[in-house]
Structures are given as structure tokens and as C-alpha cells.
Amino acid sequence: MKQLRNHANSAAALLIAVLFALLLRDPVWIDVAVVIGIQALIALSVGLSFGQAGLLSLAQAPFAAIGAYATGIISVHYGGSPLAGLAGAIMLPALLGYLLARLVIRLEPLAVALATLSLAAIVEVVIRSWDSVTGGYVGLSGISPLAWAASPREYFWLVLLVIVIVIALYENLLASRFGRALNTLRHDRARAMADGVPVVAVSSAAFGLSAAFAGVAGWLYAHYVSYVGPGDLGTHLSISVVLMAVIGGASYVLGPVVGAIVLGVLMRMLPAQELQGLFYGGTLILILLVARDGLLGIAEPWFARALRAIVPQPARVAPEDERRT
Amino acid sequence: MLLFTEYVIRGLFLGAMYGLLALPMSLAFVTVGTIDFAVGAYALLAAAIGATVGGTLGALLGLAGALVASLVMAAVFVLLKRAGHHDTIMIALSSFGLAVAIGSIVLASWGSTAFVRQGLDAVWTVAGIRINPQGPINLAVGLALLAGLTALLFGTGLGRMLRASAVNAQGAELAGIPVVAVQALIFAAGGLLGGIAGLLILYSSGLDFTAGLSLTLSGFAASIVFGVSNPARGFLGGLAIGVAEALSAGYGSGAMTALIPQFVVLLTLGLGMLGAGRYTGYRP
Amino acid sequence: MSKGLQAIGMHKRFGGVHALDDAAISVEPGRVTGLIGRNGSGKTTLFNCITGFIVPDSGSVTVDGRDITGAGPQTIVKAGLSRTFQTPREDARSTVRDAVLCGCYVQSSASFLGALTGLPGARREERRIGLRADALLERFGLAAQAEAPVGTLSMGLVRLVEVARAIASGARYLLLDEPAAGLSAAEQDILSAQIRALASSGVGVLLVEHNFSLVLSMCDRITVLEFGKVLSEGAPEQVARDPGVIEAYLGAIERGDTGSTQ
Numbered sequence: 001m002k003q004l005r006n007h008a009n010s011a012a013a014l015l016i017a018v019l020f021a022l023l024l025r026d027p028v029w030i031d032v033a034v035v036i037g038i039q040a041l042i043a044l045s046v047g048l049s050f051g052q053a054g055l056l057s058l059a060q061a062p063f064a065a066i067g068a069y070a071t072g073i074i075s076v077h078y079g080g081s082p083l084a085g086l087a088g089a090i091m092l093p094a095l096l097g098y099l100l101a102r103l104v105i106r107l108e109p110l111a112v113a114l115a116t117l118s119l120a121a122i123v124e125v126v127i128r129s130w131d132s133v134t135g136g137y138v139g140l141s142g143i144s145p146l147a148w149a150a151s152p153r154e155y156f157w158l159v160l161l162v163i164v165i166v167i168a169l170y171e172n173l174l175a176s177r178f179g180r181a182l183n184t185l186r187h188d189r190a191r192a193m194a195d196g197v198p199v200v201a202v203s204s205a206a207f208g209l210s211a212a213f214a215g216v217a218g219w220l221y222a223h224y225v226s227y228v229g230p231g232d233l234g235t236h237l238s239i240s241v242v243l244m245a246v247i248g249g250a251s252y253v254l255g256p257v258v259g260a261i262v263l264g265v266l267m268r269m270l271p272a273q274e275l276q277g278l279f280y281g282g283t284l285i286l287i288l289l290v291a292r293d294g295l296l297g298i299a300e301p302w303f304a305r306a307l308r309a310i311v312p313q314p315a316r317v318a319p320e321d322e323r324r325t
Numbered sequence: 326m327l328l329f330t331e332y333v334i335r336g337l338f339l340g341a342m343y344g345l346l347a348l349p350m351s352l353a354f355v356t357v358g359t360i361d362f363a364v365g366a367y368a369l370l371a372a373a374i375g376a377t378v379g380g381t382l383g384a385l386l387g388l389a390g391a392l393v394a395s396l397v398m399a400a401v402f403v404l405l406k407r408a409g410h411h412d413t414i415m416i417a418l419s420s421f422g423l424a425v426a427i428g429s430i431v432l433a434s435w436g437s438t439a440f441v442r443q444g445l446d447a448v449w450t451v452a453g454i455r456i457n458p459q460g461p462i463n464l465a466v467g468l469a470l471l472a473g474l475t476a477l478l479f480g481t482g483l484g485r486m487l488r489a490s491a492v493n494a495q496g497a498e499l500a501g502i503p504v505v506a507v508q509a510l511i512f513a514a515g516g517l518l519g520g521i522a523g524l525l526i527l528y529s530s531g532l533d534f535t536a537g538l539s540l541t542l543s544g545f546a547a548s549i550v551f552g553v554s555n556p557a558r559g560f561l562g563g564l565a566i567g568v569a570e571a572l573s574a575g576y577g578s579g580a581m582t583a584l585i586p587q588f589v590v591l592l593t594l595g596l597g598m599l600g601a602g603r604y605t606g607y608r609p
Numbered sequence: 610m611s612k613g614l615q616a617i618g619m620h621k622r623f624g625g626v627h628a629l630d631d632a633a634i635s636v637e638p639g640r641v642t643g644l645i646g647r648n649g650s651g652k653t654t655l656f657n658c659i660t661g662f663i664v665p666d667s668g669s670v671t672v673d674g675r676d677i678t679g680a681g682p683q684t685i686v687k688a689g690l691s692r693t694f695q696t697p698r699e700d701a702r703s704t705v706r707d708a709v710l711c712g713c714y715v716q717s718s719a720s721f722l723g724a725l726t727g728l729p730g731a732r733r734e735e736r737r738i739g740l741r742a743d744a745l746l747e748r749f750g751l752a753a754q755a756e757a758p759v760g761t762l763s764m765g766l767v768r769l770v771e772v773a774r775a776i777a778s779g780a781r782y783l784l785l786d787e788p789a790a791g792l793s794a795a796e797q798d799i800l801s802a803q804i805r806a807l808a809s810s811g812v813g814v815l816l817v818e819h820n821f822s823l824v825l826s827m828c829d830r831i832t833v834l835e836f837g838k839v840l841s842e843g844a845p846e847q848v849a850r851d852p853g854v855i856e857a858y859l860g861a862i863e864r865g866d867t868g869s870t871q
Contacts, residue, residue: 111594118587118590119591121542122584125580126580172726177735184711193662193681194698194775195715196715205721209725277428279429284419285423285426289401
């Protein structure tokens with residue numbers, strides 16, 4: 001997929017982030033924005049695994065939950081610092097994601113999707129039944145807040161900062177041999193093998209990284225709410241982050257973020273909580289039917305045209321007429 | 326020993342329903358190369374309607390509801406194919422969306438209370454083991470449907486078309502078989518079989534609005550544990566998982582029991598018993 | 610040890626079918642070797658066994674003396690062996706330059722974490738393989754199409770992209786699976802000129818082909834497979850005169866039943 005090169009996406013994200021941060025004053029909306037930002041991070045992790053590597057994961061929310069519980073356990077049981085918690089929130093999901101991928105990635109991408117669903121169920125049961133560590137049904141409360149991001153407003157800045165860093169890392173990866181390998185193996189594994197790509201190792205690494213992104217989101221969540229319980233980062237969130245990524249355009253770096261914002265705002269307007277699933281499911285099917293590349297897929301031609309009008313073409317790009325030959 | 330036998334028998338009755346769910350899963354996997362995540366949701370919908378209306382009419386209406394839902398999936402499948410999306414993961418993803426939507430409809434219309442109905446009050450005692458007749462009924466229905474499906478697959482023209490589309494869709498298309506229509510039929514069959522399973526569960530252990538995806542997973546686990554290649558293996562897989570769950574519930578903890586299908590899926594996949602080698606690049 | 614790519618005593622069964630039955634082939638550096646045979650004669654199986662896409666039941670494959678029998682494709686590519694596909698498997702939306710960069714995978718030593726964090730070493734590697742890709746595009750006359758999506762190219766150019774992508778790995782041996790299938794005569798000429806040029810630069814080329822006249826005109830040596838066995842092996846004119854080959858292969862051409870080239 002033709003991406004805007006280098007760090008155009010993170011630059012755009014940074015710009016949008018600063019705009020948001022400056023414009024948002026209403027405390028209610030700041031709270032909404034923090035939640036949407038955390039969901040956008042998990043949606044970004046879907047973008048990496050599904051949009052780039054073609055591996056559908058239905059366990060991204062459980063990975064975030066593992067991140068949240070990791071930092072929660074370190075904070076509540078051991079009095080550890082949030083930074084120690086961050087290390088745990090990155091390493092634990094990354095390791096688990098990597099191992100799961102190692103186990104099943106040789107198979108059909110579909111089998112991977114099912115394996116993640118199984119993993120999600122296992123994580124849920126473990127969280128509910130391991131009372132002494134996770135607090136079982138009660139959950140973990142009293143997770144220490146971040147001293148350096150105490151107010152919701154400061155926390156919002158922190159979430160934005162993390163998003164921009166994650167996007168920059170994501171872009172780095174895409175612009176490397178690994179990003180190209182992921183795109184190749186999503187398209188055709190045999191083609192990637194013929195390039196000499198160690199398919200299992202590379203996709204497992206990407207899957208682990210994607211789980212780590214979700215873990216960081218979980219870390220942000222735990223320290224924001226100061227509490228994490230078994231119902232917080234569950235199946236419904238796994239579904240909505242996939243939906244966010246698909247709506248925005250999973251193969252575009254910024255697609256999941258756009259999807260998270262659009263869906264996050266729309267969700268506030270939905271009348272009944274019970275109908276959330278119907279809305280999610282229906283929208284997902286609709287998007288797959290009419291706009292497979294998501295909102296950014298629709299916007300891309302317009303955007304490219306506008307860009308051509310404003311910015312002179314870089315020398316390497318062939319002129320339009322030559323390109324059609 | 327008596328207790329053990331009772332657990333095993335209870336497991337077989339439970340497993341019959343997993344086996345039933347496994348039938349459409351393996352059909353869809355083998356012929357379309359995809360997974361219908363909504364199979365468990367069809368069961369849920371049938372059970373919800375069946376619980377509300379009750380009796381034979383309720384069962385029929387429940388089946389009709391499940392069938393309608395699966396026809397929606399079949400229509401989505403055809404539309405996706407028409408739009409030129411041959412990516413099986415997109416089909417699976419849309420079935421996932423349907424499963425979530427059905428769960429939400431059930432929650433909004435019936436609330437979060439569990440659906441369960443007492444069918445038969447009688448209790449048989451056979452050699453000291455107490456059996457609710459609903460159990461043998463489940464097993465009998467499961468076996469009858471398995472036999473019917475096997476006969477359909479291996480004894481009729483439609484079955485030949487199904488198998489031909491499974492082995493080589495392109496070749497079947499060239500031979501004049503309406504592959505997309507045949508595959509759409511598979512999704513519809515998922516509604517019927519899933520619906521029957523849902524009704525049986527309604528009259529046995531009961532279920533609530535969250536059951537959709539976990540039933541799909543149990544069905545999938547059943548369909549792959551002994552190999553996905555034919556329906557009989559899928560049904561046998563269902564029985565095996567049912568027995569394992571019953572033993573675990575009897576001797577172990579509830580949490581363990583809930584994890585059995587998940588571990589079966591992960592282990593079977595990890596051991597590479599599903600579709601491994603399909604990506605070695607070799608195209609016969 | 611000896612230079613060249615050697616496969617000897619190759620056996621492979623699929624169910625009851627003996628696809629390879631003591632097949633053998635050898636490719637020398639700087640030479641173009643043709644592998645021909647009718648449909649089902651085992652040439653694709655042999656090709657896949659050599660490139661690691663199928664594990665042979667028995668036999669041995671060595672590259673410049675190094676044993677690569679049964680190794681995975683990524684090991685084999687690193688050992689200096691690259692392949693193309695009969696039906697190009699390029700992503701239609703990827704640009705030509707990206708496609709060739711994909712072929713440079715084993716040429717870069719950037720680590721996953723290095724690439725992720727954008728360490729200077731990884732960036733340097735990226736620049737290096739970028740230059741390498743540009744040079745290859747230049748060499749194959751694809752520079753003007755560098756940023757064009759592969760899907761917009763003619764079949765002739767797509768085949769060139771495939772060859773450039775394969776050689777981008779730094780391969781010393783290039784295995785081409787029916788590269789001329791579906792090309793016009795003019796496109797075939799351009800492609801064979803490029804393949805000959807690669808051979809003169811020292812690359813050993815193995816060409817699996819249906820098109821007997823193309824093989825005769827391009828190859829320095831030819832191996833003919835029949836029922837998974839070597840029917841004949843030698844210089845083109847020698848093979849063309851072999852009575853067994855004429856009976857089994859050329860005779861069939863006259864009868865018009867060689868099967869289609871897909």
C-alpha cells in the first residue's frame with residue numbers, strides 16, 4: 001500500500017493532537033477524549049496486526065487488560081512505581097502475543113483469529129478466578145495515579161504523547177524491511193517466503209509488538225481510573241477496536257485513530273446501551289460491504305488531489321500520464 | 326466408578342450439542358474455507374424465541390428465526406463475493422459482526438436473564454444412574470442429523486456439488502456448478518443446525534445472551550479436534566469435549582471446565598492439525 | 610568444494626504418485642540451464658524441492674558445496690538461491706520500487722527493534738538497500754515505473770519486476786518458473802536478453818519452460834524430465850537430437866498434445 005512516506009502520519013497526528021489539546025476545555029469532553037485516546041491506541045494495535053500483517057486478533061482488549069493488571073498488581077501488591085508497571089505492561093502482553101503467534105501462525109490466518117478468541121476467553125477466566133492476584137470479581141483498586149499527570153488535562157496530554165510515539169514507531173517499522181515483509185505476507189505468504197522472509201518469526205514479532213501497544217493502552221487505563229476490574233477491558237472492547245480500525249481504514253496508519261474518534265463520538269449519541277452491539281455489528285458488515293478500505297480509503301483520492309495542488313511533486317514520482325503505461 | 330460413568334454419560338449428552346454445532350462449522354470451513362462466527366448466535370436466537378413462545382410452535386418459530394439470521398449471513402456472503410472480495414477473513418469478520426449484532430438484539434429484546442425450559446420431568450434410573458430423558462433425546466437428534474447430513478453429502482447430487490466445490494472451487498465453477506449459491510446454502514444450513522442445537526440447549530442446560538461466541542468456539546473446537554475433514558469426526562469431537570467438560574466439572578472446578586474448549590482449540594492449532602502446509606506455496 | 614547448484618537422487622511421492630523418481634539437475638554459474646518436460650513430468654516439483662517450498666523424500670541439494678537439502682526457503686534464499694513464480698504473485702497495489710525492495714530483505718541486517726526505534730544502523734541499512742533497489746531498477750529499465758503500482762504494468766514488465774526482485778536478494782542462482790508464459794514475442798525478447806545478461810554477469814540460471822524453442826535458443830544446457838526421471842541431459846542440439854526426447858516430447862508437440870501453458 002502506498003503510504004505517505006516517513007513521518008507524515010506522526011506529524012499529522014501530532015498536529016491534530018495539539019489542536020485537540022488546545023481546543024478541549026470542557027472537563028466532560030476531556031474525560032471522553034482520554035477514553036477515546038486509549039481506545040485509539042488499542043485500535044492502532046489492530047491496525048498493525050490486521051491492517052499490515054493480515055492477522056485478525058480478537059484478543060487486543062485482553063492484551064490491554066493484561067497490561068492494566070500487570071501495572072495494577074505491581075502497584076497494589078508490591079508498591080512498585082508506574083514506570084516498573086509500564087515495563088510489565090509492555091513485556092507481558094508482548095511475550096504472550098509472541099508465543100501465541102509462534103504457536104499458530106503457520107496456519108491459516110483464520111485459525112489465528114480463532115486462537116485469539118480462545119486466548120481472550122482464557123484470559124477472562126484467569127482474571128475472574130485468580131482472586132489472590134487479580135482480585136477476582138472485585139478487581140484491583142487503589143492503583144497509584146501518575147504524579148506527573150495528575151489532572152485529567154495533563155493525562156490527556158500524556159495519552160496524546162503516547163499515541164504520537166506509538167505512531168512514530170509504527171511508521172518506522174513500516175518503512176523498514178519488516179514492514180514491507182508484513183505487507184507481502186498479508187498479500188501472499190509464498191511470495192514473502194520466496195523473498196527469504198522468515199514468515200513465522202516476522203509475523204510473530206509484529207503480533208507481539210501489536211500486543212505491546214495494547215498493553216501500553218492498558219497501562220494508561222489503569223493509572224487513569226486507578227482501578228481495573230474483570231469487565232473493563234473485555235470482549236466488547238475487542239470488537240469495538242476492530243470496528244474502529246476497519247471503519248477508519250486498517251491498512252492506513254492513521255485509520256484506526258480516525259475510526260476511534262468517529263466511533264467514540266457516535267457512541268455518545270447512541271440512545272440505548274443494549275443496542276451497542278447491533279450498531280457495532282451492523283456498521284462492521286456495512287463497512288466491509290461498501291468501503292473496504294475505510295474512511296481513509298474513501299478520502300485518499302481526494303487527499304492526494306489536494307496535496308498535488310498544494311505541494312510540488314517529489315522528483316521520483318512519475319507524472320500521471322506516464323504512470324498509466 | 327458409578328459417579329465416573331454418570332459424568333461420562335452426562336458429557337455425551339452435552340457433547341451431542343457441541344457436535345451439532347460442529348457440523349456447520351466444519352461444512353463452512355471445508356467448503357468455503359471460512360468460519361461462520363455466527364453459528365452460536367443462531368443457536369442463541371432460536372433458544373430465545375423458543376423460550377418465549379414455548380412448545381412446538383416456539384421451537385418452529387425459533388428455527389425460523391435462526392434460519393432468517395443465517396440467510397442474512399448468506400446474503401452478506403453473496404454480496405461480498407459479488408463485490409469481488411474473496412478474502413475469507415473478511416467473510417469471517419462480517420459473520421463476527423452478525424454474531425455481535427444478534428447478541429445485542431437478544432439482550433435488548435429479552436434482557437440478560439438466562440433462557441431455560443424444563444422439557445420433561447421424568448427421571449429414568451438405569452443401573453443406578455439417574456438420567457433425564459432430555460439427554461438421550463439430544464444424542465438421538467444429533468446422531469439423526471449427522472446421519473442425514475452424511476447421506477446428503479455422500480448420496481445426493483447436491484452433496485456431490487458441495488464436495489466438488491470444496492475440493493476445487495474453480496474447477497467446480499468450470500464444470501457448471503453454481504459454487505457461490507452452493508456455498509450460500511452452507512451458511513443457511515448453519516442457521517438450521519445451529520438453531521436445532523440452540524433449542525436442545527434451551528431444554529437442557531439453558532443459556533444467556535453472552536452464549537453466542539462461546540458456543541461458536543465450542544463448536545469449532547469440536548470440529549477440529551479429530552480433523553475437520555468430515556462431519557462424523559466433528560460430531561465425535563463434540564462428544565469428546567462434552568465428556569471432558571463433564572469430568573472436569575465433576576472432579577475439578579468451574580473455571581477449568583470453561584477453559585476446556587479453549588485449550589482444545591489452542592492445542593489442536595498448535596500441533597498443526599488444521600490446514601498446516603497449505604501455505605508451503607505448493608499448488609497441486 | 611565444487612561450484613554450482615546440484616540436485617541429485619531426488620525422490621518425492623504425493624500419495625501414490627511418484628512425482629520425482631531419482632531426478633537430478635545441475636546448474637553452473639554463468640550458464641543458463643533449461644528444465645523441460647511435459648505437464649506432470651515433475652519439473653515444478655523438482656523446482657519446489659530445490660527452492661525449499663517442498664521437502665523432498667530423499668535426495669540431496671547443494672549450492673557451491675553447501676548442503677541445503679530440506680532447508681526452508683529463507684535459508685535457501687540466504688544461501689544464494691532465488692526463485693520466481695509461474696503466476697506472478699506481486700501485490701498489484703505495491704509500487705515497483707517497493708516490490709524490488711521486498712526482494713532485498715536478506716540483504717539488510719537491520720534488527721526488528723532497530724527498525725522499530727529507527728536506530729542509525731537500521732536507517733543506514735535502509736538507505737543502502739534503497740540504493741541497491743534503484744540500481745536494479747535502472748539495470749532492468751524499470752526506473753521510469755519505479756513509483757507505479759505493479760498492477761498497472763504490462764505482463765512483460767511484471768516479469769521483469771519479478772526477476773529484479775529475485776536477484777535483489779543477491780542470489781548467485783536464479784530459478785525462473787516459466788517466465789515467458791503469457792508474454793508477446795517482443796516481451797520475450799526483452800526478458801531473454803535480461804536473463805542472458807544476468808548469466809554473463811556470473812549468475813547461474815535455471816529455467817523451467819514449456820516453450821521448447823525458447824529453451825533451445827536461450828539455454829547452454831538442457832535437462833529433460835519424464836515421469837520424474839531424467840530422460841536426457843546435455844547441450845541443446847544434443848538433446849534436440851535425442852531419439853527418446855523426440856519420441857516423448859517433440860513428437861507430442863507434432864501431435865499437438867503438450868497441454869496448455871496455463
